[in-house]
Each structure stands twice: as structure tokens, then as C-alpha cells.
Amino acid sequence: MTAVPIHRRRLLAPLARIAGGDKLVTAALAVLAVLIVAAAFAPWIAPYDPDSVDLSATLSGSTPEHLLGADQSGRDVLSRLIFGARTGLLGPLVVVIVSTLLGMLIGVAAAWHGGVVDSVLSRAMELIFSFPALLLAIILVAVFGVGLTAPVIAMSVAYAPYVGRLARGVALQEKARPYIQAYKVQGWSGWVICVKHLLPNIAPLILAQSAINFGYALMDLAALSFLGFGVQPPTADWGAMINEGSSSLLQGAMLPALAPGVAIVITVVAFSLVGESIADRVARREQ
């Protein structure tokens, strides 16, 4: 481990370049990189199988064998944390992709067409805004049953207006610029102008919003799993782990519930730092 500083510098250099030299953002990108690697290679990284039981270690604190201890069923908390990154990241990823596509479509269409299309789409977005995302998810769970599917659909719909409102605003500004008029005069169709010229110009700001939304979607989906509506035990998932671990809190075993809690907080902070930094950079370039 003596060579750690050199290795670390070499590993972090590309991240630092992406982050524009900001230490905090570099750290956030590093956290996200670690999470993605953990989720992708969980079976090779995790010291134990997430479901393997070691009864002698039940509710043990941190030991050399189990760095983050073991839960009430004697399962290794660290391994479950690493495997939990899979459902933890996959759900929000789907939500962010779907809501971003949906939001961009709605926002750009509203800005481009204006008039009746704009007022209908804007009304529809307002309507969804007045429906808390978590409540929509809970109702869908009540109708379609527990699991990730219903919450992910609900969140995708509920998050779309956040992207849509932003996309509409920036697309309106962009539409007023001379280059759009120039393409129109050349006879390009609205679709081609929007997809090839307008979208690339508004994409960075939308990406910033989507990164921030990722963190919120992660919190909401974890909350649903905590309530027992999302990912079901015994699957290793951060929200479900907190649900299972909270019963051992009163016996003095903090790690099974606190470790996934801290993982959630760190991940959300990392995503919002990255999102804010993208938004800042766009704002600086605009000046």
C-alpha cells in the first residue's frame, strides 16, 4: 500500500480534468466511479455472497472477517452493500433516462409549436407537478403490487415535468436565436432542426438537471423499498437493508441500517455536486 499516493494521482487525473480542477467535484466523480465499478463487478469485489449466512457473526460489529459487521441473519453487510448498489443505481437510471426523454420531448414540442400545443402541454405538466412523486408511486404499488416496476413507472412520469419545464424554457430562448431562423429559411424541417441543432445546444443544462434528478430518484426509490413497496427482501438493496436493519437498532447493532443509509447520502451528494457543477459551467460559458 506504499505506492497509494502515486496510483491515486494517476487514477484521479482524468477525473480531475473532467471536473475542471475542482477538488470536491473530482471526489464526487471518484465516488460515482467506485459505485459503478462496485455495481458492475459486485460478484468479484464482494468478499462474501450477499445471501450467505454466518450465524456465528449475527449482529457482530466491525470485525476483520466482516468489515461492516453482519446483519440479523448473519449476512455480511459490506457484501450486501456492494450488491445493493445494483438495484440502487439501476432503478434511478431507468427513471432518469425515461423522464429525460419524455421531458425533452414535451418541453421542446411546447416551445417549438407554442400556442395551443404549448398551453395543453404546460397544463399537463402543472397537473403532474401537483401530484407528489412518492404518492403516485404508492398508488401504483397499491394497484399493481410491490416490486420495482410500478415505482419506476410512477417516478418516470412524475419526474418528466422537471425536465420538461427546463427544456421548454431553454428551448424558447434558443428558438429566438438567429441560427434557428437561418435553418428555417434553408427549408429544414422542424424535426431536423430540433434534433440536430437545438437539442445539442440545450443538452448540457438538461444533463445537469438529470444528474440532480438521479439523486432524488435514488432517495425516493430507496424510501419505497424501505416501506416494503420496492425491492423485496432478501434481495440486497439499500432501502430494503435499512428496513430489515432498523429492527436491530434497539439491540444496539447500528451498522446493518446505518451503512446503507450513509451509502445513500454519499451517493446523492455526489450526484448533486456533479449536476450543480455542470450547471455552473454552462452558466459561465453563457456569460
Added chain:
Amino acid sequence: MAGFLLRRIGGIAVTLLVTSFLVFGSVHLAPGDPASFLLGGRSASPAAVAAIKEQYHLDDPFLVQYTKWIGGVVTGDFGKSATFRQDVGGLIAARLPTTLLLIGYAGVLILVGGLAFGALAALRRGVVDRAVLVGTGIATATPSFVAAIGLISLFAVRLGWFPAFGNGGGFGDRIYHLTLPAAALALTFVGLLARVTRTSMLEELGREHVEVARSRGVPGSDVVRRHVLRNALGPITTVTGTVVAGLLVATSIVETAFGLSGVGQLLVSSVTVKDFPVVQAVSLLVVLAFVTANLVVDLVHPLIDPRLSHAKGGKA
């Protein structure tokens, strides 16, 4: 003003109509027969099925069913709970005080904490500002159930200062029992409000009128209170709408985490046992509370900042 109010109330009516339609219609979206779905897989004797069909008018066309249901809802009749075999209205009414007390308690914490930390950061640049920024960054990233287990493990288990579960009896004891839940509920929003307050106050602090007030010799605390905070209240009021929406839904998580029997916990347990009449009623109530709160914010806003008066532009 009257026109604005009418338009807003019209908007709210449309929202509630669409919401109620969705909440009611979702029963028919569910896979399987609506009657057995509403019975939630409980042993369905022919009599029970007949009772459910009678209660929901399931043999009528959809729109007739909806009209009859919404007619009941408007008069406060939400039907009967399938698990409790009680009026849904009564079930909610029994749990409402706990939830309202929790939201009120959290609201006070959010207002005091958010304004205090935000103002502190704006007025004491440097180390204090950095500390508040880091703290609020973490606070806004902490979901209420994570805050709940953190607070339980520290204050209930380690230190034993507060109870971890239960409602408590009597007003003082209730407040005592609700302290940790209210703190868990408030944490995220304290961070959010502090951020907004800080940004808004910094903007005002850089304005000319503050400079003028200072140079006129107005005492520092008066400048902050009457010139900075007063003008910074606009964005702070706007964010209240977001806070209220978040609070209403987060109560279900916090009440579940702390084992409080409130409306939020009723929603969660009803979803778990598929007690649909209760789910419908609570969902409608949450949306109603949410749109009402936003209307109140919109009405209060011009009182705080007369420039926003909905009449013809105010006095600018």
C-alpha cells in the same frame, strides 16, 4: 385579484377532478376482477362480494360508479375500510391530530432552523458559511428514513434521551415523543430552506438600497431585518410550496419508521394489506392539502411583496 383567485380555484378544481378520476379508476386498471381486488384477496364469501358490489355500485356503468363515489366523497363519506370494518372518514379523523402535530412541529423546526442557518451563512462569510454549505448539502441529501434511523441510533439507543417509538399520551408527552420524528422529517427541508435563504439574502446584501441604509447610519441589525430579510422573503415563500408537498408524503415514511399511528402510516399499512378505500381517501386528501397549501402561498406572496400584487401591477 378576484380574477386570479377564480382562475386558481378553477385550476384546483380541475386538478382534483382529474386526481379523483385517476384514484377511482385505478381500481379498474388493476389486473383481475374489481370486486376481488377491492376485497384484497380476503376470503370472499358471496355475501362479502355482494356487499362490495353494493358499496362500489360495481354493477353500474363506470361513470355512474364514479359519480356515486365522488358524491359520497364530497359529503365526507369515503366508504368503509375493508380491514378495519369502519368508516374511512373516522379512521382518518382519529389519526389526523398526530399527523398534523408532527407536520406543525416539523414546520416550526424548518422555519426556525432554515432561516437561522441561512441568515448565519449569508452574514458570516468564510468558515461559518462553508460549514453551513457543507451541512445543508448533506442535509438535503439525507432522506427522512435515513435521518430517522440515524436519530434513533444516536438519541434513543446510545444516549437514551428520547423514546424511539410510540405516540405518547397527554400534550407534553406527545411533543416529547414527536421530537425525533419531527427532526427526521425536518432535516432535508431545513437544508433546502437554509440554501434558499442564504442565496436570497446574499443577493439583497449586494443591492444598493442596503448600501444606502448602511451609509445613512441605520444600525446593522435593523438593516438585516428590515432591508435584507424583508426583501429576501420572496424566494423563501416560493420554496414553501415544495416543502409542503415533500412534508405531506414524507410523513408516511417517518410515521412508519417511528411506529406512530398517523395518517401517513395508515396509508402505508393500507397499501400493504390492499385496503383500497383507505388508499383512495388518503391520496385524495394529500393532493387536496397540497394544492390548497400552494394556493395559500400564492395568496400570501403579494402580501409580503406588494410588487407582486395580482391587481394591475401594484405600485412597483
